[in-house]
Amino acid sequence: MPELPEVETVATGLRNEILGQSFTDIQINRYDLRIPIPHDLPALVLGQKITAISRRAKYVLLHLANNHVLIMHLGMSGQILINPSRPPQKHDHLIFTLNNTKIVFNDPRRFGLITICPSANLDQLQFLAKTGPEPLSPEFNSKYLSTTLSKRTTPIKTTIMNNEIVVGIGNIYACEALFRSKISPLAKSNQLTSAQLTNLISNIQQTLRQAITAGGSSLKDYVSTKGELGYFQNELEVYGRKSLPCIKCHTSISQIKQSGRSTFYCPNCQT
């Protein structure tokens, strides 16, 4: 279930628990995640102190004292659990131990990944090499967006989910931000006015920030229990509401497919 706010929440949770600690053990139960776990990962990680923890796009980055970065991605179904009280489970693929803390990486669908690279090579890493700005950064502004979209005829929803344009906006937040902006997900990217783009950016940022705040408030539950509490489910205004009345105008919410992904929108409010 991870979108950007959730990954941010995970990174924050890890920072609170294991920043400054060193790896004392690693148990790898299976190597074949989306990409194979490198066989030299344990050698590069064991004994190393975590000097910083950050997030880039939907990747959690653990910066190590030996100038390597441990990179983790949750895919569609991944969880990172800190000292879980539950017994080990089938899809606990990797377990890190740091002094008294256990970090469990669980991912039933194995769309997630764990890898490591020298810090200096991070930007050239396959997954981060061609990525656009962070949605919450100053670089993601209307000037950037209008320039980048000027020749794009792709529907705006597909565009804001394109990591080369802007990273970290998943399907739910794309739907929610477009709803708040009263922009149709089908609108061609290059036909939006600069006022619309400014408004869209503002709504993307507000929605993400709001969800990060919500994630933070239930952080403890999230890391200590099941993980899939759906802490922001209550705040969703359009996602998952097919055929239910729009909360603003009571028109029935539509569900369509765009680039293979479900899109929910109000055909009356969003034009």
Next chain:
DNA sequence: CGGGCCACCTGGCGGC
């Protein structure tokens, strides 16, 4: 190069 489609993998749910 832009844009659409598909595959990767497992589990949950609704329908029959």
Next chain:
DNA sequence: TGCCGCCAGGTGGCCC
């Protein structure tokens, strides 16, 4: 109860 098909919050590759 059981089986089947469909669906899922991500991402990159391939093909036109």
